[in-house]
Amino acid sequence: MTATETPLEAQLDDVSFDQMKRLCGLVEYDESKDPFPVKSLDALTFVVGNATQTALHYQVAFGMEVIAYSGPENGTRDHKAFVLKSGSARFVIKGGVTKDSPLLDHHRRHGDGVVDISLEVTDVDKCVEHARSQGATVLVEPHDVSDDFGTIRTAAIAAYGETIHSLVDRSRYEGPYLPGYLPQKGSYRKPEGAPKRIFQAVDHVVSNVELGKMDDWVSWYNRVMGFVNMAEFVGDDIATDYSALMSKVVANGNHRVKFPLNEPALAKKKSQIDEYLEFYDGPGVQHIALATNDILATVDALRTAGVEFLDAPASYYEDAELRARIGDVRVPIEELQKRHVLVDRDEDGYLLQIFFKPLGDRPTVFYELIERHGSLGFGKGNFKALFEAIEAEQHRRGNL
Numbered sequence: 001m002t003a004t005e006t007p008l009e010a011q012l013d014d015v016s017f018d019q020m021k022r023l024c025g026l027v028e029y030d031e032s033k034d035p036f037p038v039k040s041l042d043a044l045t046f047v048v049g050n051a052t053q054t055a056l057h058y059q060v061a062f063g064m065e066v067i068a069y070s071g072p073e074n075g076t077r078d079h080k081a082f083v084l085k086s087g088s089a090r091f092v093i094k095g096g097v098t099k100d101s102p103l104l105d106h107h108r109r110h111g112d113g114v115v116d117i118s119l120e121v122t123d124v125d126k127c128v129e130h131a132r133s134q135g136a137t138v139l140v141e142p143h144d145v146s147d148d149f150g151t152i153r154t155a156a157i158a159a160y161g162e163t164i165h166s167l168v169d170r171s172r173y174e175g176p177y178l179p180g181y182l183p184q185k186g187s188y189r190k191p192e193g194a195p196k197r198i199f200q201a202v203d204h205v206v207s208n209v210e211l212g213k214m215d216d217w218v219s220w221y222n223r224v225m226g227f228v229n230m231a232e233f234v235g236d237d238i239a240t241d242y243s244a245l246m247s248k249v250v251a252n253g254n255h256r257v258k259f260p261l262n263e264p265a266l267a268k269k270k271s272q273i274d275e276y277l278e279f280y281d282g283p284g285v286q287h288i289a290l291a292t293n294d295i296l297a298t299v300d301a302l303r304t305a306g307v308e309f310l311d312a313p314a315s316y317y318e319d320a321e322l323r324a325r326i327g328d329v330r331v332p333i334e335e336l337q338k339r340h341v342l343v344d345r346d347e348d349g350y351l352l353q354i355f356f357k358p359l360g361d362r363p364t365v366f367y368e369l370i371e372r373h374g375s376l377g378f379g380k381g382n383f384k385a386l387f388e389a390i391e392a393e394q395h396r397r398g399n400l
């Protein structure tokens with residue numbers, strides 16, 4: 001797809017294709033040869049213990065806006081669901097209302113987490129047919145759903161653990177999200193002078209799978225979704241003295257949708273992936289990277305709202321080798337150090353990134369902020385520093 005074609009641009013609201021290209025490292029590719037053409041990440045759906053308060057958190061701290069709602073007031077008996085947006089990122093926050101809601105069973109097993117990484121596609125039937133031919137489990141067959149705003153065509157396939165990929169063709173739909181959801185604004189009002197938003201898009205979604213299963217899932221995304229392999233990190237690159245993991249990255253043709261997949265590696269102590277698998281009770285989404293064009297301002301806004309980040313080890317910014325590799329970045333390194341923002345550089349450019357502490361009660365899903373300047377990577381050079389910071393937290397939780 002070239003920058004002059006607009007189907008992707010049309011559904012990115014006020015984030016242009018060129019902005020997305022810069023923010024998330026998109027590349028050109030030939031969509032006509034793609035067996036499973038993906039337009040974008042449609043939404044991330046979370047099941048949480050208290051959707052009402054979680055939705056408020058995403059408004060107050062993450063600067064997101066509620067755009068739609070479904071719940072007992074408009075015909076959904078067993079759960080509440082709030083749809084929030086920030087640029088092209090869309091989150092759906094669900095929580096069970098009645099005691100027999102299946103969402104409560106899910107929540108008991110996994111705690112707060114991502115249940116559905118839904119993808120917007122142009123041809124649901126073609127994608128499902130291809131997925132089935134490659135051995136994927138089709139959970140929901142392609143079908144139409146309509147309301148006053150039009151019709152969507154949708155289906156769903158099973159991914160790792162209890163995570164699913166819904167597929168949505170919304171080309172015939174004008175509503176705020178899906179049929180059954182009504183437009184709604186949140187009750188929260190941003191303070192005067194607050195920025196319109198503090199992040200623009202979801203850059204990548206990382207999963208943790210069981211020991212020995214990473215290559216199976218890489219192959220699954222290759223076959224079922226036609227995803228290509230990106231960077232690959234194995235072994236020493238991301239090992240500390242105590243814990244280790246292996247990670248590979250798959251992406252759709254233009255890299256709009258990027259899924260790094262981790263598995264634990266053998267090490268002296270329990271790795272952060274093992275800790276996740278224990279507390280999430282199986283494989284699932286580990287972290288979500290949010291793309292921002294001003295990571296310093298975003299970190300400041302989030303910290304003011306009480307969001308906590310992982311601290312970079314003090315030695316990080318004094319490391320001569322690192323300093324030499326980083327070279328010139330757009331802000332003084334002291335500003336990065338003050339905020340614990342990490343830097344990584346590769347042959348294409350550099351990126352700034354920082355990792356959050358888990359937002360929920362369990363040491364499972366967390367966020368990352370990423371500001372790309374040409375780099376198409378994921379911060380490989382920072383993995384060691386990051387893991388040491390995570391291990392310090394693991395130790396504090398008594399899980400190392």
Ligand SMILES: [Fe+2]
Nearest residue numbers: 206289368378
């Ligand atoms: Fe990441």
